[in-house]
Amino acid sequence: MFHSWKKMLGKGSEKEREQILAPMEGRTVPLSEVNDPAFSQGILGKGIAIIPEKGRVAAPADGVVTVLFETKHAVSITTDSGAEIIVHVGLDTVNLKGDYYTAHKKQGDRVKAGELLLEFDIEAIKEAGYEVITPVLICNAQDFPDMLCHTGIHVKELDPVIEL
Template sequence: MFDKLKETLGIKEKTNTILAPVEGYACSLKEVNDPTFNQEILGKGIAIKPAKGRVVSPVNGTVTLVFETKHAISITRDSGEEILIHIGLDTVDLKGKYFTAHVKEGDKVKAGDLLVEFDLEKIKEAGYDVTTPVVICNSNEYKEINPIANKEVKELDKIINIKK
């Protein structure tokens, strides 16, 4: 009923899209072998099994945190979404080995800007799962977060739709 009323009145819901920061296979967070992510403790989102060792900005925004170990980065989109990109599982234990950050906290970024490069094969050889969760940390501020999973994605393909 309300959807029909909104349509009649010309009220449109605002939907924002998060783009893929990594090329690979997009899957549900439920498939991630880590309870922090698969139970959505940090927020809702998606995971990508990377095909390449690079992460680009999925949005226009500001880098709010680059972990000292460079395995994770947080960006706040200009429209408010707080996005965490966590490269691999337990990769904090590598203490930055195999990771190169190209941005620092406070940097303004545009969708597609290179954030981090990582040696995908060396990380796998070291025994780490390279699955990369992409999480909206302030999920509770949005009406809906709809991941677009179970498909191959290229950098900057649409992976998450967010309704305000």
Template sequence: MLSFFKKNKTQTIDIPAPITGKAVDLSHVPDPAFAQKMMGQGIAIEPSEGKVYAPFDGNVAQMFKTKHAIMLEHSSGVQMLIHVGVDTVSLKGEGFQAHVATGDSVKKGQLLLEFDIAQIQAAGYPVITPVIIPDGQDALQGVEEYTGSVTAAQDKVLTITVS
């Protein structure tokens, strides 16, 4: 009789930084939706270079039209939002260059997006970049966050637990 019941397997996945810089707590983001974790758990990165790399093999679930944000999907089904800067949607794509599109498959370490830090700051926007595991994902069991200096596609910023 027990053979009819499937054991619930959990898996932990280490997620490296998608951007080189300093990983900080979300409370540092000057936007309450991110700072108060209304959108999900994660970290923010104060970038030292304007490049976003794939932190894992997966797919581009959405490349926003204004290129300021990208949603990636891991093979486990868990999605991650990388939102370059705060209120940068207002730039309407200026200062951003996408190297992938919605639906593309990506490999860990692949360049996804470039952004001009100086241009964003000159327009009056912070470049601190939230890296979020959005709430409401069924498979998601937990998120552990790590801060400090990070190199893109190398240093761990999150460990997610999925079932």
């Protein structure tokens, strides 16, 4: 109802923010809580981290898989609007050399939000001595100065977590 009023009053013309969706179910936390300076200090980009409850990564937006690491621990998507997103499952998990990860897409694939990108075994990764906290970063955050990040909440896969 209020949306209709805004349109009638001429205030409905603001550009809608692009939403980056949760690639997994879990609890969102600020990057400052990630035990790795490359993430916690925003060196690789700005965003959130998710403590995953299920071992799946879905595409957080429509776009193209621009990088899928051989070790399958991280994937990068460039959205249709140009946002560069990295989903990095765990800390130092590159050292697992792909163990406990399965990729369902490959570099260059066009994806829609919600398509399955990766699966991973949370318990096996923890048993191997690695944290599974998953940074979700916008690498070109300087292009989105009004970016909003939603932390401190429980999210289901595909709930909005970042607004550009």
